[in-house]
Amino acid sequence: MTEFDMRKLTGGRPIQLEPRQIFALAWAGAGVIVVLWGLFTSFYTVEASEEAVILRFGRFHTIDGPGFHGKLPFGIDRVLKGEVTTVHREEFGYRTLASGVQSRFDYTSRRAIAEATMLTGDLNMALVNWEVRYKIRDLRNYLFEIRNPRETLRDVSQAVMRTEIGNRSVDEVLTLDRTDIEDAVAEKMQALLGPEGFQSGIQIVQVNLKRVAPPDPVQDAFDAVNQAIQIRDRIINEAEGERNKNIPAARGDKERVVKEAEGYKIGRVNRAEGDTKAFISVLEEYKKAEEVTRRRLYLEAMEQLLPRVGEITIIDSDEAGVLKLLDLKKGKDQ
Secondary structure, three states: OOOOOOHHHHHHEEEEOOHHHHHHHHHHHHHHHHHHHHOOOOOEEEOOOOEEEEEEEOEEEEOOOOOEOOOOOOOEEEEEEEOOOOOOEEOOOEEEEEEOOOOEEOOOHHHHHHHEEEOOOOEEEEEEEEEEEEEOOOOHHHHHHOHHHHHHHHHHHHHHHHHHHHOOOOHHHHHHHHHHHHHHHHHHHHHHOOOOOOOOOOOEEEEEEEEOOHHHHHHHHHHHHHHEEHHHHHHHHHHHHHHHHHHHHHHHHHHHHHHHHHHHHHHHHHHHHHHHHHHHHHHHHHHHHHHHHHHHHHHHHHHHHHHHOOOOOEOOOOOOOOOOOOOHHHHHHH
16 A cells, blocks of 8 residues: 555544545646646737737637737647737848947948948949838738748848949949938838738838948048038039029119110100101191291290300401400390
């Protein structure tokens, strides 16, 4: 007979159990364990930012959203979760050592340098650091369509970025086409990752060029070129400003001169037409009474001319003396 120490249950007295009783107790304990295991494996929770893929006997069954859910226990249903609303990030050419107010980055590791070093279209070298922001658009495809979605994303991003850099000159890469490169890389990555390419379930949100620089041995030369470009741009901008200031002023002067000339022309024409009409009217009166009109015109002319005459001496060849013209203006003043 087998003895068990059951002093706590029997007040300190040892009891003896038959083998079949021990067996029954063992099965009862196993049953309790199985029931507890079934209870603990029959429920699961999905967070607000997640979705859960349910595998039943290893095959896809359904997708559940956030909340508290039940499932078949004992590993019949298996739950795989993924954050579908979070924007994930992959870094290329650098690694973030510490993020915050004073972030620290590593640009010198062997893998980072290998990712960043690229050949441009004019056979120059450039160091390109960038990041890819993406979301999980379809969790089922993300988990099952490709073996390693994160590594696939990294490989696709590097291939597309190297192609874009290789299609541009070093000046375009370093100074001009940053936004164009970002947009082109994001578009081509999305085409490769789906829906046109792999059904990866990945949605590219944004590609950001963090730092684009020449290799360290040519950094000084590049800085000098950049300084020259800035000086050139400044001179061009100043010239454009002068042109924009002087051209409107010249146009204003031109318009003023033209308007003055047009006004002068109109005045001259009007005066000429007035003089013509006056002459014609005088001519018509003259024809009506030629002698009277001739005398009147002579007197009017003398009336206008004589006040302007100074001292005039007339010498007549038939006279022995000198005849002085009467000074009408002087007599008028006296």
